[in-house]
Amino acid sequence: MRRSLLFMPGNNPAMLQNSDVFEADAVIYDLEDAVSVTEKDSARKLVAEFLRFNKSLPMEVVIRINGLDTDFYSSDLEYVVSDRIDTIMLPKADHDGLLQLDKLLTKIEQEKGLTKKIKVIPIIELAKSVLEIEKIVTCPRVDGVLLGAEDLSSDLDVIRTKKGDEILYARQRLVMACSAYKIDSIDTPFTDTNDNDGLKTDCEFAVSIGFTSKSAIHPNQVTTINKTFVPTKEKIEWALRVEAANAEALKKGLGVFSLDGKMVDKPVIERANKILKKAKAYKLI
Amino acid sequence: MKNSLNRFVPEGFKPFLSSHDYKTKKINLIKEKQTSNEIKMLDDYSHLFDELGIKDGCTLSFHHHLRNGDYVFNEVIKEIKRRNLKNITLAPSSIFPNNFQLVELIENGNVTKISTDYLNGPVAEAVSQGKLKNLLVMYTHGGRPLAISTGELTIDVAILGVPTVDKHGNGTGAIGKSACGSLGYAESDLKYAKKVVFVTDNLVEKVDNPQLDGKYVDYVLTVPAIGDPDGIVSGTTKITKDPVGLKIARYATGVLDELGLIKDGLSMQTGAGGTSLAVASYVKDLMKQRKIKGSFASGGITGYFTDMLEEGLFSELYDVQCFDLKAVQSIGKNKTHHAMSGSRYANCYDDNIVDKLDFVILGATEIDLDFNVNVTTDSHGKIMGGSGGHSDTAHGAKVTVITTNLIKSRMPIIKEKVTTVTTPGEDVDVLVTERGIAINPKRKDLLEKLKDSRLPIMTIEELLKTAHEITGVPKNQTRTDTPVGVVVYRDGTVIDTIFKV
Amino acid sequence: MKIGIAGSLESNDALITVKSSEKLEIIIESIVYDFFYEQIKAVILDTLKTANLSNVCVICKDKGALDYTIRARLLTAIERMEKA
Known part of the structure; x- marks a missing residue:
């Protein structure tokens, strides 16, 4: 990277x-x-x-x-x-x-x-x-x-x-x-x-x-x-919220959940993870 | 005799104790001069020497506001030579490479004593070679006005180039074909010299808002030109493009920010060097982003700061010396761009500006493990500069930041001991280099504020080790035992001695 | 006489000339002579040893080069001399 x-x-x-x-x-x-x-x-x-x-x-x-x-x-x-x-x-x-x-x-x-x-x-x-x-x-x-x-x-x-x-x-x-x-x-x-x-x-x-x-x-x-060439602040915040919502959903045993009225599924979670990985690598979070 | 930094002090000088020792002492001012006589108008230098009876053993003083374009100092030197006067003492506030003709007078015993705040070029070289009969005395910009006002440095005749003068002797540097802006360093000479001469190339009916008061003036000498405008101010002073300098500036700005110094009401000073200006530019970006308004910037002023003033980022500028054309233009038109005297700027016994500074960005030729800084000599001990306002601002400002390359032409800038102490380590707080930042361990408060910093903060010993890993360990130099000058700290004590090379 | 030259007089570089010679001869000019003369000489000697050369004349005009630069310039000069 x-x-x-x-x-x-x-x-x-x-x-x-x-x-x-x-x-x-x-x-x-x-x-x-x-x-x-x-x-x-x-x-x-x-x-x-x-x-x-x-x-x-x-x-x-x-x-x-x-x-x-x-x-x-x-x-x-x-x-x-x-x-x-x-x-x-x-x-x-x-x-x-x-x-x-x-x-x-x-x-x-x-x-x-x-x-x-x-x-x-x-x-x-x-x-x-x-x-x-x-x-x-x-x-x-x-x-x-x-x-x-x-x-x-x-x-x-x-x-x-x-x-x-x-x-x-x-x-x-x-x-x-x-x-x-x-x-x-x-x-x-x-x-x-x-x-x-x-x-x-x-x-x-x-x-x-x-x-x-x-x-x-x-x-x-x-x-x-x-x-x-790093995720923007807004993107990182969004990804953090997806991560949190996902953890919550997993606890409740939900496969699919919604955030801000939008459906969150596997590709969205993967995208959020990718953003967070980058943000961590470059010490933004 | 040795001073508190274990540096040699020649006979007849007071040893340096500490940077705040002045608070325990009282001073006595000599009387300001007053002229009741009419001002005499003259039109050549020779006539001036006759009128004033300038003779062997006299002390003449000058300011350096016309910098490397100055004609006044050089014309006086020529007249001394023509008359073959002996044992003259010169007390200019600085000496530049264009004053090279002085070397011959030093060699011939015409000039046997010099005191100044800054010295480079051929004259510096000659003094370092031991050609001057008496010890060179190097003041700070605040120490010189103090020495003059207490009679420590007595001036027989102050010969001051003034870009515009009126019939009453009122003068200003803001206008005229040789305009140089502020005339801050001339003010003590004006008030305390036994006789005062203004040399001008622009005699007018009346000067509005004079910087220099005509009541002290004895003679006005009108000449075709007092200086070469190209040498008086540099066209523009520019931010460095050197990537190492910019990296240092980014780190320095990061430190200032993490220390919480970028806040409403901030006051600051930087040098006119490219890296210093880059710090100013990054600070400016932060101020604009966060809608911060500073109270003032001070010192030698560049167009960079006048832009900030005009953009409303500072309420005021206190200007002892203009470095570029933009600054000269600004002082002529902006009411909040004030000229100030050297004494008001940095004299520790005056209500001075440096004491009100939040932070200052300064350079270093060498810095040692005790954070002592040398800007007076190179690593061979040869004179190449001087404090100017270095030790004054370092003492006054709440946080003093030194920015410098860790290595220049294979020479590590950090030494175990600096060759010459200009500014004592007790007044130096932060060292910023391209490979790391060191905080003076005495500033526990700063270390505490920076303890979670993402900046590469390390000890100065670690930084020295990093430098040595790259360059190898330079061989220690042995110096001669023949003093050629003294570095006088701002309170009048000797902080170090300069030796013959 | 065989000769090889490498490097430059730019800052942080060194201009190094190597010539075939009857005996070992090293001439050093440097802007940091007083501080690094011995170190520069040691690098030159060490590099000559690696290259198995004992009887050469080395002229080093140094503008504040670090050890590895001096070594690289000398190696290049030697190679150029041998190819000459």
Whole structure:
């Protein structure tokens, strides 16, 4: 479960040094787009040494490796895969690539004797991947999917706008697939780092169509994301009342009961439980 | 001799005892000056020196309201050099990098003594290297007016840049081409110097609502320009965008809120730094959300606070110094934006504003396990600042919050012992860093209020350990045994000594 | 002569140059020299040991980098030198 996933450039010591203080649920150490081709070697060593030194980071550690179509990904994996990381993020992911990554990871996990299984977050940034999304979400290790709207817009040859009509279909399709398989649906980052109101609107829209999480490209975006991707006060209060009414009904041996004149049945109770689980996880109750 | 903080005190100075010791002592004020003479009008600096008979051994004072754009101080320095005067004492309220020409006069023995509240740039460097003949005396913004009013610091001639002056010698900083807003730090010099000169580039028939009373003035010197408007005020002071600074500001606001300080009638002060302004901005959000109206904000004033005044979030502003253009404009038009003197601001023997503060947000170059704060020197002991109003507000405010990065360029800000004590730990209550918050154990009342807090509250020792785990333990520095200056606490006692580097 | 350079002069980073040499030589410039010289030297020596190098010249221009950054930059410089 994640609200915010924060991108951090992998070759920037000043930013790495503080990457754990911004209260992001996950930090994505980026070896791909934030690192120039000539610095790929320094970035992967810096991130690896940083992780070796920082034994207990308070958040999920994600590494965005270079794509499987580059010369860099295998060295990336070799250097950074260890018990210190939780997740590999794969750019330009498709179904075949994810199967290949799974095999590679299994091999490295065995060779290095890892005590845990590394998860994978694919980035959907090709039109083909949008169409394949149902296959992608069922790939091994995948526990969340990120929409990469910038590259997707290039692939579609459309102009990326703040409102985002051009990516609406991709967003909804991604949410649908992730919801069906109960994994995180992670929205594309909001790229104007100076427009906090715009970020808020974008977050609210993403929540309204079902996204569970959002990525951030600047630490100053994290607070807004963390505040938006949680149940509202009203929802939590409602869920608490459902829980109480349900407990009362169970005592009385009632299967179905009503609250505020509305019928409460199993799906409603499950929804309330889901809200409460989230609220507890983020210390809202 | 050592003071109560076990810091060295040179011969001839009184040792610091405690921050509230002033209450047990009485002071005697010297007589305010009065001029019966007509005001003499002059038009060049050389003429001024002749008229006043400024000679070897004189003490000249200045204010720093024209900040890094000031011409007055530099013109006087040039005249001292031209005349090759010796053993001059200078008593400006601050010295900035643009006063670099002073270095040569220090080296040549023209200027042999300096007292000031804040000092950075080349002059600070020269003093740290031991080039000044006598010990540098560093006051606080409240301590300087006290020293002047008691005759501890006697001024032969106060040479004060005043943006607008009338024929009767009445002056204001609110208008004129070199407008700088409040002239708070000039007031004690005006009242107690043996002779007073106003230097202006805007002589008018009449000044309405003068900030400085013409009855104390002996000479008015009119020059083409008293300063460079670009250096006098920064265009705008802005909230930091640095995510670490913003995190610190969020924590600080959280602490203030949990302590119940965000309430109707609140009074506050912050510095003009980006993190301090971010705290002000978060406090503002809470005040608006909860429809809270504060009583006043004080200190150096920025556009941020004048906006809050205009939005009705404060009833009044008490302004000793304007930091930006917006503040200068506001003091000219808003009746509830008051200029105040340095004495009214922070003199412990005056009916001062700092004593009425609910909370203050301050910075630190170093802070130690006893919560002593250094804003005077760097970790090598080199001078790079000074108290300004730091120790005054820390003592006056009910809650003093220090906001700082835990680590800057690999240097942990927390030390076992600070290199130089500016503000005693007894007046420092809360330390907020990006990796945790420490409360002074002496403030049991605050700890009690925060006992169920969700904020990361820990001991300062734990915070130091966190810092050392990241940076390693820095090697202790050995200092020289040659004093170059004293840090005078607001009551006139010496809280620490600055050594040659 | 073989040479490898890595890192930068940005704050919290270090620019490290490694050159083949007759003997071991370490030159350190640092904004925190007085406080961390020994620690920086120890990291460099330890990293050279891991890389099995004894006769090299290391020039470290440090802008307040933490130990792991110095180590990573040195490892990269060594790798670049060996590939040169």
